[in-house]
Amino acid sequence: MARSRATSRPSPVSLLLAALAVAVLVSADPEPVQDFCVAAISKGADDQPTFPGFPCKPESTVVSDDFFFAGLSRSGAAAAKDSPFGSAVTPGNVQAFPGLNTLGVSINRVDLAPGGVNPLHSHPRSAELVHVIAGEMLVGFISTAGKFYSKVVGEGESFIIPRGLVHFQYNAGGNSTARALTVFNSQLPGVVLAAPSLFGAEPEIPDAVLAKSFQVDGEIIKLLKSKFQN
Ligand code: GLV
Ligand code: MN
Numbered sequence: 001m002a003r004s005r006a007t008s009r010p011s012p013v014s015l016l017l018a019a020l021a022v023a024v025l026v027s028a029d030p031e032p033v034q035d036f037c038v039a040a041i042s043k044g045a046d047d048q049p050t051f052p053g054f055p056c057k058p059e060s061t062v063v064s065d066d067f068f069f070a071g072l073s074r075s076g077a078a079a080a081k082d083s084p085f086g087s088a089v090t091p092g093n094v095q096a097f098p099g100l101n102t103l104g105v106s107i108n109r110v111d112l113a114p115g116g117v118n119p120l121h122s123h124p125r126s127a128e129l130v131h132v133i134a135g136e137m138l139v140g141f142i143s144t145a146g147k148f149y150s151k152v153v154g155e156g157e158s159f160i161i162p163r164g165l166v167h168f169q170y171n172a173g174g175n176s177t178a179r180a181l182t183v184f185n186s187q188l189p190g191v192v193l194a195a196p197s198l199f200g201a202e203p204e205i206p207d208a209v210l211a212k213s214f215q216v217d218g219e220i221i222k223l224l225k226s227k228f229q230n
Pocket of ligand 1: 089108109110118128168169182
């Protein structure tokens with residue numbers, strides 16, 4: 001039996017629900033409900049946001065400098081050279097740059113020493129656009145199907161890491177340093193570092209759980225823990 005036009009036309013409510021679903025899919029953070037909401041942050045990185053972000057400082061006290069951030073102009077090359085991974089990540093999230101509050105974007109700087117790696121990690125709340133500005137990086141991620149996608153990315157080129165997937169950047173440029181800006185569709189993407197979260201968790205994950213999970217001897221787990229426990 002043919003359906004009447006009236007029953008096949010989507011109702012305003014279902015259109016609204018579809019529009020909301022699209023909005024949720026394209027934006028990792030909630031939509032802002034005002035022009036801006038400069039975060040009233042007192043303790044910097046120790047402050048934790050509540051939904052949908054930090055409280056706003058009064059608009060009468062907002063100044064142009066609240067929308068300015070110079071943190072990424074400072075080189076991380078020396079810190080990268082000193083780090084065991086040969087990498088330094090300078091965060092430009094809402095905790096460092098309060099003007100980002102409720103705007104759903106943030107940016108980091110990644111410096112890699114020769115041979116350095118920004119080690120395997122994931123961002124539970126954001127996709128990441130890697131834009132290389134100096135040198136060459138092997139950038140890769142692993143999908144939920146277990147497929148490894150990677151590319152050597154050169155100066156001026158970009159690679160996208162889908163939200164939540166484990167990824168890394170490795171300096172593929174021989175003896176040169178490498179530098180990238182990484183851009184997020186979240187003001188606070190969050191980060192789970194694979195090795196430190198498993199082997200340096202507090203309190204400790206029992207050796208037996210890790211040994212069985214990785215199908216190795218407990219001695220190997222003890223060795224790995226010795227590298228990541230403080
Ligand atoms: C790079 O992967 C970053 O998280 O900044
Ligand atoms: Mn990342």
